[in-house]
Amino acid sequence: xxxxxxxLLALVTVVSIIFAGCTQxxxxxxxxxxxxxxxxxxxxxxxxxxxxxxxxxxxxxxxxEWVAMGHGYLMxxxxxxxxxxxxxxxxxxxxxxxxxxxxxQANEYDGIAILPVDSASAGASIDSLWAAGIPAVSWDxxxxxxxxxxxxxxxxxxxxxxGGQFFVDYVERTGEPLKILELWASMAQDGxxxxxxxxxSVVDGNPLxxxxxxAPTNHALEPAQTIVLDQFSADPELNALWAMADTYEGYTQxxxxxxxxxxxxxxxxxVIFTGPGEPGALQALRDGIVDAVGSMSCWVECxxxxxxLLTYVCLGEDVPSEQFVPPIMxxxxxxxQPYLYGNMRGIPFxxxxxxxxxxxxxxxxxxxxxxxxx
Amino acid sequence: xxxxxxxxxxxKKVRNRVRRIFGYENTILAIILIVITAVLAIFSKGRTxxxxxxxxxxxxxxxxxxxxxxxxxxxxxxGIDLSVGGLAIFATCLGxxxxxxxxxxxxxxxxxxxxxxxxxxxxxMIIGIGFGAFNGVFVSRLRVxxxxxxxxxxxxxxxxxxxxxxxxxxxxxxxxxxxxxxGRVGGMPVxxxxxxxxxxxxxxxxxxTTFGRSVYATGGNPVSSWLSGLNVPRILFSSxxxxxxxAALSGFILLARMMAASMNxxxxxxxxxxxxxxxxxxxxxxxxxxxVGVVLGTIILGAxxxxxxxxxxxxxxxxxxxxxxxxxxxxxxxxRRR
Numbered sequence: 001x002x003x004x005x006x007x008l009l010a011l012v013t014v015v016s017i018i019f020a021g022c023t024q025x026x027x028x029x030x031x032x033x034x035x036x037x038x039x040x041x042x043x044x045x046x047x048x049x050x051x052x053x054x055x056x057x058x059x060x061x062x063x064x065e066w067v068a069m070g071h072g073y074l075m076x077x078x079x080x081x082x083x084x085x086x087x088x089x090x091x092x093x094x095x096x097x098x099x100x101x102x103x104x105q106a107n108e109y110d111g112i113a114i115l116p117v118d119s120a121s122a123g124a125s126i127d128s129l130w131a132a133g134i135p136a137v138s139w140d141x142x143x144x145x146x147x148x149x150x151x152x153x154x155x156x157x158x159x160x161x162x163g164g165q166f167f168v169d170y171v172e173r174t175g176e177p178l179k180i181l182e183l184w185a186s187m188a189q190d191g192x193x194x195x196x197x198x199x200x201s202v203v204d205g206n207p208l209x210x211x212x213x214x215a216p217t218n219h220a221l222e223p224a225q226t227i228v229l230d231q232f233s234a235d236p237e238l239n240a241l242w243a244m245a246d247t248y249e250g251y252t253q254x255x256x257x258x259x260x261x262x263x264x265x266x267x268x269x270x271v272i273f274t275g276p277g278e279p280g281a282l283q284a285l286r287d288g289i290v291d292a293v294g295s296m297s298c299w300v301e302c303x304x305x306x307x308x309l310l311t312y313v314c315l316g317e318d319v320p321s322e323q324f325v326p327p328i329m330x331x332x333x334x335x336x337q338p339y340l341y342g343n344m345r346g347i348p349f350x351x352x353x354x355x356x357x358x359x360x361x362x363x364x365x366x367x368x369x370x371x372x373x374x
Numbered sequence: 375x376x377x378x379x380x381x382x383x384x385x386k387k388v389r390n391r392v393r394r395i396f397g398y399e400n401t402i403l404a405i406i407l408i409v410i411t412a413v414l415a416i417f418s419k420g421r422t423x424x425x426x427x428x429x430x431x432x433x434x435x436x437x438x439x440x441x442x443x444x445x446x447x448x449x450x451x452x453g454i455d456l457s458v459g460g461l462a463i464f465a466t467c468l469g470x471x472x473x474x475x476x477x478x479x480x481x482x483x484x485x486x487x488x489x490x491x492x493x494x495x496x497x498x499m500i501i502g503i504g505f506g507a508f509n510g511v512f513v514s515r516l517r518v519x520x521x522x523x524x525x526x527x528x529x530x531x532x533x534x535x536x537x538x539x540x541x542x543x544x545x546x547x548x549x550x551x552x553x554x555x556x557g558r559v560g561g562m563p564v565x566x567x568x569x570x571x572x573x574x575x576x577x578x579x580x581x582x583t584t585f586g587r588s589v590y591a592t593g594g595n596p597v598s599s600w601l602s603g604l605n606v607p608r609i610l611f612s613s614x615x616x617x618x619x620x621a622a623l624s625g626f627i628l629l630a631r632m633m634a635a636s637m638n639x640x641x642x643x644x645x646x647x648x649x650x651x652x653x654x655x656x657x658x659x660x661x662x663x664x665x666v667g668v669v670l671g672t673i674i675l676g677a678x679x680x681x682x683x684x685x686x687x688x689x690x691x692x693x694x695x696x697x698x699x700x701x702x703x704x705x706x707x708x709x710r711r712r
Contacts, residue, residue, distance in 0.1 A: 062536050062541050063532075063535075063536065063541060063636070063637040063638040064636075064638055065541055065542045065543045065636075067541060068540055068541025068542055071541075212686045213686065214686070215682070215683065215687075215692050218641060219638055220640060220641045221632050221634060221636055221638065221639045221640070222437070222628060222632065222640040222641075223641075225434075225631065225632065226434045226683070227683050229430050230427075230430055230434070230679075230680050230683035230684050231683055231686065233426055233684075234418070234421040234422070234424075234427055234683075235421070235684075235686075249543060249545055249632055249634035249636070250632060250634075250639075253556075253631060253632055253633060253634075257430075257433070257556060257563075258426070258430070278543070279543075279545075280543065280545055280634070345542070346478040
């Protein structure tokens with residue numbers, strides 16, 4: 001047995017050392033836009049005694065690019081302010097989330113950002129944090145608590161409506177009936193249910209649109225591929241896809257395997273509306289595979305979260321209790337517009353821009369939290 | 375002999391014949407598969423039994439099938455491996471990081487320049503073997519319960535996968551991967567060919583080698599096996615290595631099918647593989663079960679999944695149906711064994 005184990009372990013060790021050695025000199029290739037802005041937060045995260053404000057971030061899971069980039073944005077913002085932010089993981093488990101929030105309370109953080117496991121789970125813990133003087137700001141999913149400082153979201157119900165309207169406009173423009181596969185993400189998450197409801201509020205009753213609901217992917221790629229492959233193979237009448245969450249790589253591979261990944265304009269093209277605008281989906285827009293993307297930007301949501309916490313905790317000023325930003329539709333010609341998180345892959349956090357106030361005004365959202373500054 | 379006696383003898387013969395048919399572990403599974411296929415075909419108006427759909431179903435089954443064969447080796451020794459899913463994902467993430475050609479590194483696990491394709495695949499398999507050996511050492515030498523050590527390793531691998539990818543989805547992978555995920559040979563999808571090849575090799579190992587018979591003996595009665603001169607720790611160790619290797623191989627096929635690596639690529643692979651093994655008639659107590667049974671079990675679960683997708687069954691009922699099928703299959707198996 002030693003004849004196998006020792007060489008094996010030696011090989012693994014050598015390989016690990018080789019990789020550890022060869023990866024340190026990476027020089028990221030920096031895409032050209034958008035330009036980093038000046039640091040409006042400078043000094044904001046430092047207390048009068050010279051110590052930094054301490055913030056915590058508690059997302060529902062870590063295994064998803066969308067959450068990863070949201071956390072990256074928070075890190076970028078708080079560290080520019082001179083504050084610190086610690087990352088925790090609820091691992092899609094409400095009990096873990098509750099225990100984490102209790103630990104945060106015991107460790108006397110100055111404020112928390114939370115993307116809760118579901119609407120109901122974190123409410124009591126947030127009440128308890130508030131009583132202990134620790135304000136909580138949520139993003140994407142709104143917890144049920146009267147003591148939440150602020151909730152920030154690109155409105156998910158409206159995102160569903162934007163998607164539905166895209167398909168309604170399509171059938172009206174072309175006269176072509178659509179049989180749409182609605183690719184569910186999670187049936188247990190409030191945000192997904194709201195996207196679903198928003199979508200159906202627009203398409204239901206349209207005589208040219210039929211919707212077939214799928215089993216949930218739970219945000220995983222392999223089920224997305226399997227479901228799309230199975231259903232598009234079995235039902236040749238399916239000619240459109242509404243993918244409510246970020247499984248682009250999965251469902252396009254599923255379409256490819258049944259020869260339905262066809263460019264816009266070519267016969268047999270599957271009309272696709274998807275969210276939230278991950279790098280792969282933006283690339284697919286450029287490649288003419290996806291017709292349109294509904295923005296559900298982790299950047300926008302986390303920008304508002306950081307501004308709410310910095311304004312309230314560091315400046316001591318009140319903030320609105322809700323920030324529901326109307327989502328936008330990104331078409332093939334819009335992929336290079338600024339502040340799309342899907343374009344930021346590979347740019348170091350330190351070079352990420354802080355979203356300016358003008359951006360929200362340009363999107364017709366006037367009730368935004370202004371950029372705080374000393 | 376009176377007429378009544380003759381009738382009684384005939385009736386007994388028929389009963390014995392039926393019992394003999396159902397006595398073969400895999401016959402009943404094949405019957406279940408045929409019944410399920412027929413039911414699905416009726417309800418889907420034949421859409422589930424087209425050539426294209428059968429290939430789709432087998433294609434979608436391939437990743438889980440390969441992992442299930444690995445799980446079979448471990449369960450035959452009365453063990454269990456809950457790290458299969460974590461290991462497949464970790465191998466997928468590393469494979470993605472090592473073969474991606476686009477963008478700047480997302481973590482220190484990603485080399486500046488992508489590795490040669492063959493080397494990357496080789497290292498993925500080594501990772502699988504290495505972590506299989508990790509489980510094997512703890513189970514065979516340190517007598518740590520397999521449930522505990524493999525669960526712990528699964529947690530470690532989840533952390534490593536996040537550390538490696540930082541939560542990002544890795545794409546722009548080496549084009550050669552496409553052949554292993556999307557390619558066809560003689561009309562047959564490559565992942566299915568890999569699955570069949572693994573099954574054939576595993577069948578040969580389990581039924582025609584001393585090692586295979588030792589795996590059954592070890593699971594059936596480890597003490598007797600040891601007293602008979604079998605090197606039980608080595609057999610346990612080797613079984614976990616095989617399971618680790620096949621987990622990495624299923625991760626490779628997953629990577630090739632997705633042409634993307636994500637720590638969120640697949641969920642519950644370990645439980646799916648255990649379910650396939652159990653539905654396949656393998657005893658969780660070890661020592662009993664066949665590879666053909668596991669292949670049939672995998673296909674049964676795949677067919678159900680596929681059929682419900684094809685028929686667009688209300689998603690709320692899909693999990694219920696799958697759970698009921700597993701209970702029915704296991705119950706039938708238990709009754710049959712009495």
